[in-house]
Amino acid sequence: MAMLEVEDLKVYYDTAEGAVKAVDGVSFEIEEGENLGIVGESGCGKSTLAKALIGILPQNGYIAGGEIRFRGEDLTEAPERRRRELRWDEISMIAQSAMNALDPVYTIRQQILEAIEAHHNWSRTKSQERIDEMFDLVGLDRERQTDYPHQFSGGMRQRAMIAMSLVLEPSLILADEPTTALDVIMQDQILKRINEIQEASSASMMVITHDVAVVAETCDRVVVMYAGEIAEEGPAAAIFDEPYHPYTLGLKSAFPNIREADQDLVSIGGHPPDLHDPPTGCRFAERCPMATEVCSREDPPEVEVGGLRSYCHHVDDIDTQLRPVADRAETWQNTDAADDRGLADD
Amino acid sequence: MSQKHERSIFADVEEYESDEEFSAWRRNLRLWRSTLSEQWRLLTDDSLVVAAMAILGGFILLAFVAPVVAPHDPLERMYTESGLIAKWIEPSFLGGEGDFLLGTTAQGYDIFSQLVYGARPALLVGFVAAVMTVGIGTMVGLTAGYYGGYVDDFLMRLVDFVYGLPLLPTVIVLVTVLGAGLDSIILAFVLLQWRTSARVIRALVLSLRERAFVKAARVSGASNWRILSRHIAPNVLPMAFLYGAFAIAWAILTEAGVSFLGLGDPNSVSWGVMLQGARVYSAMTEGTWWWFVPPGVCIALVVISGFLIGRGYEEIVNPELQVEQ
Amino acid sequence: MGKLNFFVRRTAQLVVTLWAVATALFMLFRLMPGDPTSYIVSPQMTPEVRQRIIESYGLNDPLWVQYLRYIENLATLDLGRSFNTNSEVSEILATYLPNTLVLMLSAFVLAYAVGVTLGVLTGWYRGSRFEKSTVVTALVGRSIPSFWVGILVIWVFGATFGVIPLSGMTSIGTEPEGFVDMVTSLDFLHHLVAPMLVLAFYYMGYPLLIMRNSMLETLSEDFIDICRAKGLSERAIMFRHAARNAMLPVLTAAAIAVGFAIGGSVLIETVFGWPGIGREMIRAVMRRDYPVAQGTFLVLALSVVLMNFVADLLYGVLDPRVTYE
Numbered sequence: 001m002a003m004l005e006v007e008d009l010k011v012y013y014d015t016a017e018g019a020v021k022a023v024d025g026v027s028f029e030i031e032e033g034e035n036l037g038i039v040g041e042s043g044c045g046k047s048t049l050a051k052a053l054i055g056i057l058p059q060n061g062y063i064a065g066g067e068i069r070f071r072g073e074d075l076t077e078a079p080e081r082r083r084r085e086l087r088w089d090e091i092s093m094i095a096q097s098a099m100n101a102l103d104p105v106y107t108i109r110q111q112i113l114e115a116i117e118a119h120h121n122w123s124r125t126k127s128q129e130r131i132d133e134m135f136d137l138v139g140l141d142r143e144r145q146t147d148y149p150h151q152f153s154g155g156m157r158q159r160a161m162i163a164m165s166l167v168l169e170p171s172l173i174l175a176d177e178p179t180t181a182l183d184v185i186m187q188d189q190i191l192k193r194i195n196e197i198q199e200a201s202s203a204s205m206m207v208i209t210h211d212v213a214v215v216a217e218t219c220d221r222v223v224v225m226y227a228g229e230i231a232e233e234g235p236a237a238a239i240f241d242e243p244y245h246p247y248t249l250g251l252k253s254a255f256p257n258i259r260e261a262d263q264d265l266v267s268i269g270g271h272p273p274d275l276h277d278p279p280t281g282c283r284f285a286e287r288c289p290m291a292t293e294v295c296s297r298e299d300p301p302e303v304e305v306g307g308l309r310s311y312c313h314h315v316d317d318i319d320t321q322l323r324p325v326a327d328r329a330e331t332w333q334n335t336d337a338a339d340d341r342g343l344a345d346d
Numbered sequence: 347m348s349q350k351h352e353r354s355i356f357a358d359v360e361e362y363e364s365d366e367e368f369s370a371w372r373r374n375l376r377l378w379r380s381t382l383s384e385q386w387r388l389l390t391d392d393s394l395v396v397a398a399m400a401i402l403g404g405f406i407l408l409a410f411v412a413p414v415v416a417p418h419d420p421l422e423r424m425y426t427e428s429g430l431i432a433k434w435i436e437p438s439f440l441g442g443e444g445d446f447l448l449g450t451t452a453q454g455y456d457i458f459s460q461l462v463y464g465a466r467p468a469l470l471v472g473f474v475a476a477v478m479t480v481g482i483g484t485m486v487g488l489t490a491g492y493y494g495g496y497v498d499d500f501l502m503r504l505v506d507f508v509y510g511l512p513l514l515p516t517v518i519v520l521v522t523v524l525g526a527g528l529d530s531i532i533l534a535f536v537l538l539q540w541r542t543s544a545r546v547i548r549a550l551v552l553s554l555r556e557r558a559f560v561k562a563a564r565v566s567g568a569s570n571w572r573i574l575s576r577h578i579a580p581n582v583l584p585m586a587f588l589y590g591a592f593a594i595a596w597a598i599l600t601e602a603g604v605s606f607l608g609l610g611d612p613n614s615v616s617w618g619v620m621l622q623g624a625r626v627y628s629a630m631t632e633g634t635w636w637w638f639v640p641p642g643v644c645i646a647l648v649v650i651s652g653f654l655i656g657r658g659y660e661e662i663v664n665p666e667l668q669v670e671q
Numbered sequence: 672m673g674k675l676n677f678f679v680r681r682t683a684q685l686v687v688t689l690w691a692v693a694t695a696l697f698m699l700f701r702l703m704p705g706d707p708t709s710y711i712v713s714p715q716m717t718p719e720v721r722q723r724i725i726e727s728y729g730l731n732d733p734l735w736v737q738y739l740r741y742i743e744n745l746a747t748l749d750l751g752r753s754f755n756t757n758s759e760v761s762e763i764l765a766t767y768l769p770n771t772l773v774l775m776l777s778a779f780v781l782a783y784a785v786g787v788t789l790g791v792l793t794g795w796y797r798g799s800r801f802e803k804s805t806v807v808t809a810l811v812g813r814s815i816p817s818f819w820v821g822i823l824v825i826w827v828f829g830a831t832f833g834v835i836p837l838s839g840m841t842s843i844g845t846e847p848e849g850f851v852d853m854v855t856s857l858d859f860l861h862h863l864v865a866p867m868l869v870l871a872f873y874y875m876g877y878p879l880l881i882m883r884n885s886m887l888e889t890l891s892e893d894f895i896d897i898c899r900a901k902g903l904s905e906r907a908i909m910f911r912h913a914a915r916n917a918m919l920p921v922l923t924a925a926a927i928a929v930g931f932a933i934g935g936s937v938l939i940e941t942v943f944g945w946p947g948i949g950r951e952m953i954r955a956v957m958r959r960d961y962p963v964a965q966g967t968f969l970v971l972a973l974s975v976v977l978m979n980f981v982a983d984l985l986y987g988v989l990d991p992r993v994t995y996e
Binding site: 394506507509510511512514515516518519520522523595602603606607608621625630631633635638639641642645646649650652653657 | 684699811815933972979
Binding site: 051054055056059084085086087088089092093095096100101102103104105114115118119 | 797798892893894896897898899900901902903904907912915916989
């Protein structure tokens with residue numbers, strides 16, 4: 001049994017114009033100690049997925065179907081009290097922007113202490129020792145525990161955030177865009193640190209990002225999401241070396257590749273579909289250079305190919321038709337929906 | 347959500363402007379119309395706002411047709427059949443003699459007629475004072491925010507100073523100096539209350555000044571006047587309208603309070619003056635509620651309408667207050 | 672810039688504002704129509720006696736001499752003598768100010784405790800029926816003229832049911848020994864309860880609405896999500912994090928609200944015959960008793976200016992991010 005099993009999960013938001021199907025039938029698993037990456041454009045439902053897992057959906061968001069089983073226990077059925085027990089103690093998170101993720105009016109120490117006190121009855125010394133330990137682990141000066149968040153730089157704040165997320169030794173850490181708000185050098189440091197910690201502890205991690213490079217560096221397995229659904233899933237190496245879903249190919253070409261210098265960055269024309277009323281068939285069809293009539297008529301089949309689980313009608317033709325031209329910008333501009341404003345959302 | 351606010355509502359006018367001045371004007375007009383009608387639609391979605399508009403509309407109508415509705419002159423002494431001054435008469439529906447819908451005052455005036463005529467000064471003060479306060483406040487805020495530097499320093503110190511004055515006591519002193527009357531009340535109110543909108547509008551202009559569309563206009567060599575009138579002012583207007591709605595409410599409340607203290611125009615009738623009369627003649631202990639309840643209800647209704655419309659509008663122009671989606 | 676530096680600068684600003692208010696006041700009162708001496712000199716006096724009295728008040732000196740003397744006296748807290756009763760203005764202030772403070776502060780504390788709590792709850796339970804009805808009640812509370820509510824309360828509870836006194840601060844016949852003795856007496860509390868509740872109801876809407884808006888803004892911030900993810904209880908998030916952060920704008924607003932509050936208390940003191948500084952000011956203005964009107968007004972303005980000052984300092988204490996630029 002995997003540590004976390006998500007099965008046919010649906011998360012909707014109530015709005016004045018009807019329900020937004022932000023996550024629509026997503027299934028995946030995370031094993032003990034495994035790092036899973038979730039990749040996709042903003043608005044594809046990846047952040048909603050994380051919020052649903054830890055149980056902090058906004059007021060108008062709700063789980064419309066499916067199961068989230070944590071060590072066999074279905075969290076969608078669990079009472080709120082039980083879910084609150086599990087939060088942070090078993091499933092913690094590193095927030096998207098550390099800038100705003102810490103309460104500005106309390107010191108870092110107070111905020112970490114608060115997380116401890118919400119779950120354990122540790123003695124003062126024990127809590128303090130633990131916080132010291134965490135500060136050492138993430139490479140922050142112990143003396144600065146009593147600083148307020150605004151006294152920290154962006155990178156330090158993100159370290160503090162990581163220290164806080166690890167303090168209770170959770171089994172699963174959800175990292176929602178852990179490095180987006182940082183500059184490139186800092187991104188690298190933080191990612192290295194996350195990897196080290198990852199190796200030292202047995203925690204699993206789910207890294208959510210739009211940046212393919214981040215997942216490549218940190219994850220064992222990757223789920224590519226598009227418009228609330230899974231497009232493709234498989235081992236990180238396979239996803240990056242030889243993906244079979246056109247969307248993954250496009251996404252890959254949209255980010256700088258360390259191995260190929262002088263590469264043109266492409267952007268996929270058009271926009272993700274309106275999730276109030278998602279199109280039938282493949283949701284990527286509108287923007288897909290491979291799309292044929294069947295794509296907008298029938299849901300794509302699940303295809304096992306090259307070690308990947310891919311949802312596409314045309315997996316067989318990828319190698320011959322799309323892969324050779326995937327890194328050319330015009331490939332992604334000539335689709336029906338492409339217009340002059342079409343930029344990859346990020 | 348934020349994207350909508352990043353752009354000047356003139357953004358797409360500017361793009362096409364070079365084509366043809368005439369079509370730019372047409373677009374301009376259409377844009378304004380669609381913005382306003384969109385806001386109007388959102389506003390009228392709220393049943394409370396619709397009710398408030400209906401109430402305010404009713405009072406405006408009443409103010410215009412007061413001579414037709416009121417059976418008597420509000421300051422004409424009534425007499426009983428026996429030739430005595432008709433004072434403390436009960437309302438006709440309680441069996442009071444004569445035909446006075448809401449009875450008469452201690453001085454023998456028809457309360458209903460006073461009530462009807464009272465709508466005039468209330469609305470006059472409300473609208474005139476609101477337009478003037480917001481007008482001055484917006485000009486000061488625009489100037490201070492846009493030009494910055496010494497101009498800003500000077501104007502903001504002035505605003506700080508005016509903020510040091512308590513509203514009602516200052517209005518009272520000013521009205522005593524200027525002489526009792528509606529115009530003095532309006533003037534005194536305006537002299538103080540421009541401070542609120544000036545401060546808010548300045549803050550707004552400061553943030554607008556840094557937005558991309560203003561910077562772009564400046565780089566492309568647009569004159570100060572052009573930037574102010576084409577790019578900044580239109581984006582400031584919704585906020586000005588908002589403070590206008592609130593200023594109506596505050597002005598009416600202030601007029602009522604000052605009149606209630608006996609500093610109103612002695613030769614005219616307003617709801618505040620009516621309440622003052624009721625208090626001076628101890629109508630509360632007499633239990634003649636028909637004298638002092640209706641004017642208060644009228645003030646409250648008009649003021650609540652102003653606040654509700656303002657608040658409804660606030661939810662539209664201040665999108666942070668809307669439910670996040 | 673350091674805290675000390677900020678404090679010094681802010682204090683200098685305070686002094687300048689006070690000077691400006693005092694100067695404006697001096698000019699205003701000299702411009703008042705009517706002969707102030709008519710109250711202190713009676714027609715039976717011989718012209719010589721009249722002249723001597725007028726001179727003793729310095730009313731014959733050139734304006735600038737009067738102004739310099741006025742500023743000098745203010746600086747030494749010498750506010751002159753009442754034209755009317757000839758007693759020291761500072762004594763009059765010492766008599767009436769505590770009465771006002773007791774009434775205002777008790778109402779303020781009550782209003783802010785209730786208003787802020789309701790603001791937190793309405794922000795948290797956004798979209799609920801509780802939120803809608805509370806917000807509308809708060810708007811109504813701000814819109815109904817406070818003095819009219821006072822009139823209704825006196826009519827219903829005073830005149831009709833007789834459970835509250837009609838007017839004043841103590842019953843006739845009770846002779847409390849000193850202020851503390853009076854304030855702690857049951858009779859005083861009996862007099863206090865009605866004006867205090869009416870004032871509190873009037874004050875309450877402002878902190879409530881500000882707190883609600885501020886809560887909505889705070890609740891959309893990322894750290895609230897993290898607090899929830901940490902497994903904190905709803906109550907801990909609501910009060911320890913959301914409300915604590917949302918409090919900051921309410922504090923600034925509270926300072927400005929004192930300005931409105933003073934206006935409200937002037938009216939309430941008049942309605943309930945509360946011997947406070949606001950009512951004394953109105954009476955002095957009506958009698959053209961310059962020194963008393965000036966003195967009372969200065970105290971009212973001083974409290975507004977001081978509260979703004981205190982709020983600025985407090986803000987720095989409560990928000991660790993403030994850097995005193």
